[in-house]
Amino acid sequence: MRTALDMLQWYKENAVNVKAAAKMTEEALKEKFLIGELYRAEAPEYTAAYDQLIARVQGGGKIR
């Protein structure tokens, strides 16, 4: 049985920060996993889009 400590040690040894990974070779990253902020994008948010729709309809706007 592996202990909790063994498992934490595995995280320590196999996690690679995404910023550090950018400077590493594919070979060095083999069997590793990335941690950190992996992706960020901008897109319309659902409740805001819904509120806009409600305002448009209640304001007499046309539904396209």
Place this chain on the structure above:
Amino acid sequence: MQATYKKYFRQDKLPHIWCPGCGNGIVLSAFARAMEKMNINRDEAVIVSGIGCSSRATTYLDFNTLHTTHGRALAYATGVKLAEPRLKVFVFMGDGDSTAIGGNHLIHASRRNIDITAIIIDNNIYGMTGGQYSPLTPTGKRATTAPYGMVERNFDLCELVKGAGATFVARGTTYHAKQLTDLIVAGAQHQGFAVIEAMSQCPIVMDDVIKCAQPWICYNGIRKMQLM
């Protein structure tokens, strides 16, 4: 020194029921520290969970909380957010809860880009419900439902939600607890659907019980440890 984030916990519900060595407490303290960093008003935040080890978070955290049904936390959270968009909504889920039973809710919350922060505690297994494999159980690992090893390929959770439309995706571990706090802060401040995969060790079910080759041995092991 008194940890100031302790005010975010319901002291009368402690001690927790998690197994010795479980990482869920580390994730929860990372979350509480994130709330402290952001100076979150507890009345303006809602925490929603489904079923499983991770979902006990709503028992211990002293916020507006909603402990719901298996896999449906995001559906409830969507209702809360639509009804009161001013509220900060956080969802705690496990890997089975979010990607198997609740997989459909996960991809559609991602697609809608609803302003919810989902913290998915990934221990690679269904813990509380009996050691069954989840879509995040690595290929070849044993589970009570795969006593000779998992033949299926596992999801890459972060790639899955990114592909489905989530606009903030991050991964942390219980070893990197400080970074996990920062990732939760960044996710909560992002306008849109944020997913933070918190990898967490499960030394009891994942690594002790399910190494058994025979399901009934696993079952007896779980019963013996009173995890049900």
